[in-house]
Amino acid sequence: MTIHTSLNNGFVSLVGAGPGDPDLLTVKGHRVIQQADVVVYDRLVSTEILALASPDAEMIYVGKKLDYHCVPQDQINQILVDKAQAGKRVVRLKGGDSFIFGRGGEELEELAKHGIKYEVVPGITAAAGATAYAGIPLTHRDHAQSVQFITGHVQKDGREIEWTSLAQSNNTLVFYMGLKQSGHISDKLITHGLSADTPCTIIENGTRKEQRVLTCSLANLPVVAKSAQSPALIVIGSVTTLSESLQWFNQE
Template identity: 80%
Template sequence: MSTCQNHLHRGFVSLVGAGPGDPDLLTVKGFRVIQQAEVVVYDRLVSADILALANDQAEKIYVGKQLDYHCVPQDQINQLLVDKALEGKRVVRLKGGDSFIFGRGGEELETLAEHGIDFEVVPGITAAAGATAYAGIPLTHRDHAQAVQFITGHVQKDGKEMDWQAVAQSNATLVFYMGLKQSGYIADKLLTHGLSAEMPCAIIENGTRPEQRVFRCGLSELPNVAKQAKSPALIVVGSVTALHEKLDWFHGDA
């Protein structure tokens, strides 16, 4: 009996992608789940407008990370989700962009699965798709690129080096998440493995938000231009970035 009752009172976790910044890009399901939550565990890039959708009585817990500073270590975030679910709460784990694209959502769900906690995933618009759309930069285009690669700018967990030759020779649009601090390293690797110094690049700062800014440059200039930008920002490498001048439609605060 006690085991059955424990199962009935076990909580539920919804892993929700909040999108890249503009609150209007939140999905309808994401909106509904946030409103129903009893606990909202949220990251730094979740906008105040989206957080305000939660019930006034919901417990809101900030666990945001930023470069070189983690408010709450990842293993403690994982345990927090477990603890709140075991209290019988409906928990929303709210992340910027999409939780399964460089969001460590998979790691968090693995922990929940190990504890027998039920969960669901509500996808969000990832930053690469949202920010480039608002910057007028198609990720693919028949005249420019037939493929796209999403790449983390952070050092890989196991310390292994990425296959830069394959990346540089892929003829794909390259989108680097969290790469601002590593822009010099990224540019050097791509140049060393054959990309032209004139290859068009863009840095999109605060993509889809009113304060969005777009910086354009050639690959060899990327490290210097990156010094003008602030996080959160995406680096896009590829000839599609040249279309920004023609297709730029979003003017933010302008």
């Protein structure tokens, strides 16, 4: 494959903004946002973090939500290429961490094709941040030795998730973007062997001041999910029972 090398000093910083609380942005993320000529940002980036950008920076919104993408992914890729080739310092700003269900890898592949220099500034992913603020350790010697992150969206090639391995793994399961598919998730896991009584938690607006934590059994997950709003995570496993005793955020 031929690499076309950019003839200017354009540069892209792929920055994870964290799960919501602006204080969870990294020091490096803070610095590169302040230095950016262009900020290309997603829907879940907080207004406090966007306010860190220079008043002279060009702000480009490319947010996505369920069943609606205001700017298709290929156009987002082209924006990054065009701005970098124009010699701009570009920050591609995403909620959470860009490499965990954030399409960050796809965007970097496009930059690499055009010989554009870039860096990656990791962010705290929603699973780690939201569960910490809800008092749920993702792993615990008495509950789960490992954790799996799963997208609730249909896979790009239409394949089904490996439900048997998930249901029989005895891991903590964290579903991103799973509210709409909560009934399917519950049915598939129970059908493939996970107990209907398995504890579950939905964390809505994790790490934000309006955070809400909803608990239920796996069997009741679809019912409880109807009262939750995006952004939300679904956490499945016995570690979720620790939330009642370990919760610390937004306590009166």
